[in-house]
Amino acid sequence: MVTADSDSLAPLAPASSLRERVEEAIAAAIVSGQMPAGEVFSAPTLAARFGVSATPVREAMLNLAKRGLVDIVRNKGFRVTAVSESELRAIVDVRQLLEAPAVRRLAGGLSKADLTRLRGLAEEIVRGARDADLTHYLQADTTFHLTLLELAGNPRLHDIVADLRAQTRLTGLADMVATEELQASAREHLDLLDLLEAGAAEECEHLMVRHIGHVLGWWAGHTEA
Structure with missing residues (x-):
């Protein structure tokens, strides 16, 4: 043992x-x-x-x-338990199909209060990455993404993505502590909020697709372009 x-x-x-x-x-x-x-x-x-x-x-x-x-x-x-790479790829595909369009629809439609709440969570994610606190990083990251889906107004979508996230493994994340990649990944949450506030719908969707893709890239210990 x-x-x-x-x-x-x-x-x-x-x-x-x-x-x-x-x-x-x-x-x-x-x-x-x-x-x-x-x-x-x-x-x-x-x-x-x-x-x-x-x-x-x-x-x-x-x-x-x-x-x-x-x-x-x-x-x-x-x-x-283990999650195979093929299972992870399937999870990523489904998340990209579900979350990216939902975020696109939120562009330009969030209230100041919603943006302030989300920005606080995004800053918590950045702080978790900076302080090498993976527990805090992952908790804040999960709350950020699920809050976005709550604001999208579809409870079933929220529950499906929450379940998919629970099945995900980020096996390379522990090795990313104190790396620029982890910092860049964390900052993407702030970038997304800037795009949402500006109403840049297409850019929001593209950023979310790329961000979720880190599951198979940085967060899996692989190099990304």
Whole structure:
């Protein structure tokens, strides 16, 4: 059994919902490749790394199993599930088909309050990239994209994309810490907001297609043109 001895799994600060904090931290570690696919982790070992008791970790891992991020291995712990490149490509194709046109329709139609809220989230993404805080980066990124879809006014679209994001793996993200590529990816959220505010619909759509494509490029550890 592989133990979680990575320095990236830092102790967590107390929170009102510790199980949720643990769950999102572990999910971020799985999505970013810090906890590699195929490896088995025990609740007590992860609890020691996070500086919490085993109970919230076990509860978090059971929830992650329902989300498909881990499988339960009897008497051993939890195995991180894998997503093949072909599956990732299919996820990217569907996201580009759904999200890019939705963002295009939002161009020029967002209120000042909506833009201010989104800009705050975009700045959180930039801050997460700058501070090498992948958990914060991924949480802010997810909230940003799903908020855009909420504003598009289609709940089914929001739920479908949320599910697709939960299935995504960004196996090269952990190696992108402190790189210009991660900073550039983060800044694209601010660029998108500038285009949305300016009503540049076509440019918004193109930027979203390119941004989602990072799943198969930078965020997968591949070079992009």
